[in-house]
Amino acid sequence: MSSLTYCYSHPRPAVTVDIVLFRRRSHRIEVLLIERGRDPFRGFWALPGGFVEQDEALEHAARRELQEETGLVGIQLQQLGAFGDPGRDPRGHTVSIAFRGLIEDDAGGVMAGDDAAAAQWWPATGLPSLAFDHENIIGFALEHYFGSDAPSGD
Secondary structure, three states, X not given: OOOOOOOOOOOOOEEEEEEEEEEEEOXXXXXXXXXXXXXXXXXXXXOOEEEOOOOOOHHHHHHHHHHHHHOOOOOOOEEEEEXXXXXXXXXXXXXXXXXXXXXXXXXXXXXXXXXXXXXXXEEOOOOOOEOOOHHXXXXXXHHHHHHHHOOXXX
């Protein structure tokens, strides 16, 4: 069987996955972030995630990136939405499929790996400056998960 090659006249955006993982701890909600070890945004905090490999299923990519960057495995993830505004990634037009999950207080020991310089839980109401459009993605996830009960910085 021969391999078919398709040529298109329009450019193709890159596809990434981002994982918004919440942890319920006492009476607050925390979000798992990684410190980026590479450019763009080296030293900034971001959601765990990365590029989808050729012929890789989206959910597999999300689980792989979460494990590579934080050491977490076996977390139930659900697709949250797609984010693809032009300019969200300085490397070029990139569409990210965000996944969300929630774990309880007793779970969630994390260890940075791969291109993450650090991995840490942050209070959802006290986030640092974030890379890309991750503040918007987290806000969307909070509203989607918790609705009017979503924590706010007020």
